[in-house]
Amino acid sequence: EPARPARGRDDRRQSGKLTVTRALNDEGGARARSLAALRRAREKDKRHHQQSGPSAKQIRDVVVPDAITVQELANRMAERGADLVKSLFKMGMPVTVTETIDQDTAELLVTEFGHNIKRVSESDVDIQTETDVDAAETLKPRSPVVTIMGHVDHGKTSLLDAIRGASVVKGESGGITQHIGAYQVALPDKSKVTFLDTPGHEAFTEMRARGANVTDIVILVVAADDSIKQQTIEAINHTKAAGVPMIVAINKIDKPEANPQKVREELLQHEIIVEDLGGDVQDVEVSALKKTNLDKLLEAIQLQAEILELKANPDRPAEGAVVEAKLDKGRGPLATVLVQRGTLRVGDIFVVGSVSGKVRAMIDDKGKQIKEAGPSVPVEVLGLGGVPSAGDTLTVVENEARAREVAAYRQSVMDRKRTTTAPVSLENMFASKASSTIEFPLVVKADVQGSVEAIVGALNRISTDEIKVRVLHSGAGAITESDVVLASASGAPIIGFNVRPNAKAREIGERNKVEFRYYDVIYHLTDWVRDAMAGELGPEVIETVVGRAEVKEVFPAGKKDKAAGLLVVEGVIRKGLHARLTREDVIVSKTTISSLRRFKDDVAEVRAGLECGVLLADTNDIKAGDHLEVFEVEERARTL
Template sequence: MSDNEKPKLGLSAPLGVRRTVETGKVKQSFSHGRSNTVIVETKKARIFRKPGDPAPVEAPEPAVAPVEVEAPAAVAAPRPAATPVAPPPPPRPQPAPITRPMTPLERREQQERLLREADEARMNALEDARRREEAAAREAIEEEKRRAEENRRAAEAPEAPPVVAEPAPAPEPVPVEPVVAEPVAEAPVAAAATTDEQAPARPGVVAPPPPRRFTPVIAPKRPERNRMGDDRRQSGKLTVTRALDDDAGGARARSLAALKRAREKDKRSHQSGPAAKQVRDVVVPEAITVAELANRMAERTADLVKSLFKMGTPVTSNQVIDQDTAELLVAEFGHNIRRVSESDIDIVTESDVDAPETLKPRAPVVTIMGHVDHGKTSLLDALRGTDVASGEAGGITQHIGAYMVTQKDGSKITFLDTPGHEAFSSMRARGADVTDIVVIVVAGDDGIRPQTIEAINHTKAANKPMIIAINKMDKPGSNPQRVREALLQYDVQVESMGGDVQEVEVSALAKTGLDELIEKIQLQAEVMELTANPDREAEGVVIEAQLDKGRGPVATILVRRGTLKTGDIFVVGPESGKVRALIDDKGKQVKSAGPSVPVEILGISGVPGAADQLTVVENEARAREVAAYRASVIQQKRTTTAPASLESMFSALRDKQAQQFPLVIKADAQGSVEAIIGSLQKIGNDDIQVRILSSGVGGITESDVSLAAASKAPIIGFNVRANAKAREIATRDQVALKYYDVIYDLLDDIRAAMAGQLGPEYFETVVGRAEVREVFSAGKHGKAAGLLVTEGFIKKDLRARLTRDDVIVYNGKIASLRRFKDDVAEVRAGLECGVTFEGSTDIKAGDYLETFEVEERARTL
């Protein structure tokens, strides 16, 4: 066959008579289009001979086809067992000879068949290798178990003498006579084996052992060999066979992790039946989402949705279901349900009563109340030895202040100072509710005033004992007896007049009567036997709250019972937090605060409302849960409308008819915000009403300015200012920023602005009346009317109104006024005159004429 006639790589040669063994190149095909060309050659069998023997003569190469070879007369020397020779590959299957050349289609089908056979052989080899590795792994596990069992038995019987195993006798070597091997014809191994089996044994000749038949079983001990080269990626891969091969670098023990995995797998295989289902107690509120219910049941959400679908209720995972539906699901999945209502989430402190043996005496809480400018803060300054009144804006108190005063005998009294202005009624009510004793300050020269009466009513409503302090006794004209008598009409009878209410005459400036006031407070506290349990979680009430620029939300808390410590987790109203710092009334940081101690706390998530209850809880999750529930309740109250009624419908219509005066209010404290909103809502009337767009605690921010700009509303800042960015936006959007530090000035300016929005008022005054007697023709002016003035006077420049049967037919001005033929400026009652009107000729006898003046007045609220 010439070079031109040779087939291409990967293709089979044309059919015909050819040599059975030849050397050439074969193209190997792999996956992903890879291929490789290798050289195939056939190795000849090695023949052993003694030195000096003639070289064997090779058998002639068969010409046409391989012929059967007879068994050799002599037995060849056995090959060493240590160096086994790999058998040659099986002969390549040859197609049946045909008389015509193969077509391209047949050649392609033959190639595909050969490729399929090669792939099947490769897959079979891989499967055999995998089975051998699994068998070796199982043998290793069994060997490990056997060794562990032997070690256990040895440990259980230590007294038994060790048994020494005698070595087995070595087998005697079999003498082998050297035999000269005759030359053997080169033939395929498979053919030689078949010939030896079928040939009869010759007498006198030792039959050679039959050659080993090739089997696909790979010996467990084989030299480590990388077929694809040392630079292949998987050359260092560790297999079970390689790990158990003693010849490849010594024996390798199994790792502890592998042994542990094998034991776990064996343990799982011996377990029978599924694991027992865990039954849980599921807490279900009145409404719950499907996803949250699945989380509490530790079940898959898809399973719950599928169960609901089977019940005829197609829902999604985020849909809310009621308590009854949730109970059906819980029962179907085999859990126990525990029904709770939403109110159970909140903390109820009324039912938590301390045991009598845990109660200890505490300091009294005293609230000072009274009318504005009657000297409440000055009296407190005299008791504390400080000067708070001089620092108040406008000389009035606009916050609740909490102070603790230590007396000469070491006892302590907590004082709360409340505002006296009428706008701070809610503050006084709150102060009377959290206090133990109320001291009502009445000026000796001014007597009983409206806020004094309100303070008395708040004290009676809270059922608290009161002490009357008649102040300003150093001023001439002070009459304490007049004050005692005036108190009688409000059902307050002092001890000097036979009653049970203590009174004392004091002077804050001269510092007289202070010791007597302290004695009366201590006496009243001793009678009340004030006690609390300090060894429990703290509870308190918010006296005042504000947003500090540097410290964030700050709340003044009066501890009612327990001890508040740094690091406590608490919930206060709709806010929660963790106590970062406690600051007393003198500005010093403290570690804890017991009952009746006022402190400022830092670490709140937001500004709470005044009078909100503070409660220490066990963890942050509980605090967030309670705070979220309270916030949802507040939101629901804000968005829920009351049932409609005729009265509410008419009031809503009136409110819509009235003009709106929008405002944005920011103040330094929560109590100030309440007072400002309450006072502004009293200013409006049927024509105009205040509308609070937003209110809050803290400085004026960009969001406040943006909200005000949308409604063209001014921003009220009470003891706060706007930041630089807010001022820039306010200037750009022309939003008015108004700052105040005294509530009087704020209310006066808002009242004036609201009146200015309504504009001035116009008042009409009738000046004269006249009756039309005759109607005359007036040429180019149309018609003229002859009048008899019956009341007042008629003027030319005044506005006039012509009525006919009490219906206005003309409203305008008098064009001309004449008496006889002369123009006059005024005609009084009892006289006749003639008039013409601008642009009107509808005049008849019997009509009436009214002249009136319009007066413009500035509007007031």
């Protein structure tokens, strides 16, 4: 008997539109499954079987630095953070996943979970320059790097101008070089020499010391009419400390009072013996003004460079030294870099100090954009993440991740140095409590990093036991709103060296009455700070004892006052002077002499050996046998 049709609607109609495949499938009975569905089902079965059986534990090599957070360690071991916390809890260490543990604790955990530990030191992250030495066959000759040193106004920049045939001096404040300038000069025989021009004044000693670290030859400029000065001696000491050969350039020989022989003899005191006097130091008499003997000076440089046999490997990632760094308003942080080995190219990724970056553009000393710079070439580099310190080493690395890793490590080291303080002992704890040194707060901004360091160093040297400079903040670049807010909060003046505040900063400064001081010559800056600190201390009070007397008798004078009959023992007693009344060498009161009489007459002064009567202001505690010391008080303007 045929089956009765199901009551209700047709199933096919209910389930939507009828397709060709469905119509065919319906005829053939059940709908066939697709290949993808079969594959998924098979995978599911496989997974189910695997889970039911025990899985083999994967053993890993876990890299553990000096300190690591629990979560990071769990990630490296591919374990759950909660499991690590649980096992640390069993060891008696209640910690959370975000807490940092040391290497030894991490080792216990790694071995407990059955993995292998690989200990690494945090400093392994840093670039190891000591081990990276170029093979002798890769080295090729390079240009010498010459630093010009000497006393202020002895003509270092003028000499460099004469050699370059260009003018640097005109753009300088008070004829003083404020920043290290780096220039490359082509000689007639097509060889090149790189010159570093360093500032000549004492405050920039640190910069000059750094200049001596990257240099091959030092030219010591001494004026023939002025001989050897303080900074000349400093330059000699730096050169000796750096172990760099020296050439003496005796400048200004065109002047009528020039005496080059005197200069040579004075150099003997500092163990510099020139060739004329049987030594091995070359000396050249030059005149920057008249361009005399410049060719001889260049010959001396070439001769010295040949002896040194300067070589570097240009076919490797670049490494160089930051000579100067600044924050440019339009172009961001800039660094003048002297490439020491390798070739620096546009697009290179680098680390310099705790800053990473990518070379966006390079500009040479003539202001032209260049694509690459080899050894001994000075270039200005754009594309830094921040302003580095002058003297930092720039190293090209393989990728951005490596650059960030190195920069982060170096920054953490700097932060740790800044935040860790010396261990407190009882002595220095009480010493710091007892010290009553006045602090003179300042905010210092300059156009380049080298100037910032030099200014801060010079200001710290001004400090005395009574008052010391406290630099709240220092940095390269224009004066910003945050600088002004910081200065107004602490009542500090802002010193701008070759920089000015932006409009917003100026407006906030005027509103909060912040003092702005602008300078372009460092002497004026240090002089002002010195005077301001002296003013902060107030005038010096100097007491001069004029006379001493002994109280013989005390008389009543008027209703309340008492008069004292004195015998003047030494010196003079005058009316109106300050006086101290002492009893058995203990000061009873400080007062002034309001009235002075001899017999019945008022007198102006009484000399030693005579008797007199006095009225003392504001005191009645006088007894026979007391002593009176009379003194003058003088206020002098304080100098540091």
